[in-house]
Amino acid sequence: MKFLNKLAAALILLAGFPISAAYAALTIEIVGSGANQIPISVVPFAGENALPPGITAVVAADLQRSGLFKIVDPAGVKPEPHDPAEVNYPDWRARGADALAIGSVLPRPDGKLEVRFHLLDAVKQVQLDAYSYVIDRTLARATAHKIADQIYEKLTGDVGVFSTRIAYIVKSGLRYELQVADADGYGAQTVLASKEPIISPSWSPDGTKLAYVSFERKKPIIYVQSLVSGQRQVLAQFKGNNSAPAWSPDGKQLAIVLTKDGSSQIYLINADGSGVKRLGYSSGIDTEPSFSPDGAAIIFTSDRGGSPQIYRMTVSGSGVQRLTFEGNYNVSPRFSPDGKSFTFVQRVNGSSFHVALQDLASGQMQVLTDTRMDEAPSFAPNGKMLLYATEIGGRGVLAAISSDGRVKQRLSTQAGDVREPEWGPLLK
């Protein structure tokens, strides 16, 4: 943070910056940026051509997408430094870079590659960080994301989320696909394809499974599917509807919504589908449960007061308390990763839907987005960004916004509607 404080504050609005998407299902466009941008130069690593698509292009794109960095073009500095001893700091200060990432990719006798990386403070002229990774050739992107995470964490003080993944649904014609992709939209894989709707994907806390709701048997049924083996099992198929799965932080249970006893109510069920237990009792609709990070509380949508609002209760179903009071349609709550706030969707003026953020201690609420048909917000695991679904030109797209509302991104596919995103957990 000290490093950041020393930097001059600069508000630089980036023009659209579409990232090349030859192999991507999702293209990301940045439509805003942070107030404090750290100027950093990412110098092409020696030998990185051996590792397509290279390392530094991916690192720079990650940092730029976060909105917190200004990428300083390294072109023209001769010779290009790849080791701290080769750095002539005045070159970089003259270009306005406060930080410098350099490195090299070295072939090893066993066929693997060694990626060496140094992060330098160009103002103090000291090394801030250095790492070495021994990798297979196929792991170029993953390694680049790790390096971007190291830079982000060192320079902003927050955990980087460039190595995480996202899940979402693509609808193309009559086909629905549950897909998982890297947080930058690359490497999309189809987890499930169906002719019937799929909604509400939910990541297990360890990132190895997805729970979701599928209509393949003509009604909503909850499945849990392993991303490792591809195998899946029914979690809940009781009479009526089975929907809105949310994992407990320890991964042992899920909160789900069933109608087997009447109206939509929240239940707990073990992750293997055993031991279903009713949690709440209301005469109205209770749905969209979300666990607090400590597992002690659940926030949810209920219309027990006459309109859908956000409520909180303990994980045993007691101490129900209403949290939202502004407006007559507040839905889809999610706890922030630090448990201090929650995001939700608010209907404004009866017709537009926006992502909002509310502080739990003060009750203070802030509408974050200016998009109009927002749905299903979820936090990045560092709490700094929110991923949500919206509509642009009548088509479903994903969008992301920083929790301070400044940085905005749009993610879209070449064809089809994208919806129901959920940002996955940090992988240990």
Add this chain to the structure above:
Amino acid sequence: MKKVLFSALLVSLLAACAGQDVKDQPKAAVEDRTATQAGADAKSAGQQSVTANPLKDPSNILSKRSVYYDLDKSDVKAEYKPMVDAHSKYLTSHKDAKVAVQGNTDERGSREYNIALGNRRADSVKNMMNAYGVSNSQIETVSFGEEKPRATCQEESCWKENRRSDIVYQGE
């Protein structure tokens, strides 16, 4: 190409696993056998003797299956009561008949909240049937929420078509 192959492989894997649900709960009575499309009625009507089945006879009120709702509402309006009562009468006199009442909503708002709202709409039809004397064992209410719109334009003319419950008989 790899991705396509991977997907295809995964889908066939899934198909293979689909039959092996770990839970062995009894299947809900009408599951898997309900009509999938609103158009199914009309299609099968052509294949059967119309007079043999009052549920398919266009001149019989039993061929009417849909209840429509106002925005955010789930109460069954008076105009639909004769139709729902006719189905109740049929069900009380045909104890082996079973129906799914499928609730739907328009596309606006939360998908999960809309599942719940669609269910409440289906429940309102079920409650009316229960009041008439139809046994719960003959009715399953399910909700498609906003997921299976009959009309797809993004304006009220379509939205009102989609705020709907459908009565679907087992086997249709």
